[in-house]
Amino acid sequence: MFSNIGFTEILMVGVIALVLFGPDKLPSMLKMFGKGMKEFKKAMSDVENEIKTTIDTEIAKEENKETK
Numbered sequence: 001m002f003s004n005i006g007f008t009e010i011l012m013v014g015v016i017a018l019v020l021f022g023p024d025k026l027p028s029m030l031k032m033f034g035k036g037m038k039e040f041k042k043a044m045s046d047v048e049n050e051i052k053t054t055i056d057t058e059i060a061k062e063e064n065k066e067t068k
Helices: 007-067
Strands: none
Touching: none
């Protein structure tokens, strides 16, 4: 996804964030961002698992119908 972003671009974003939010707020904002990303990944994983479970259940139902 971010394979073409280099060190210079990351450094520039960091400097801009530091100027905009200041050194006092930046660590707490990054911590909140990290927590948000963790929750987002967990939610995506939960949705993926639910879809897989539903598909597996439907396949099992179809196989049971075919054997009867």
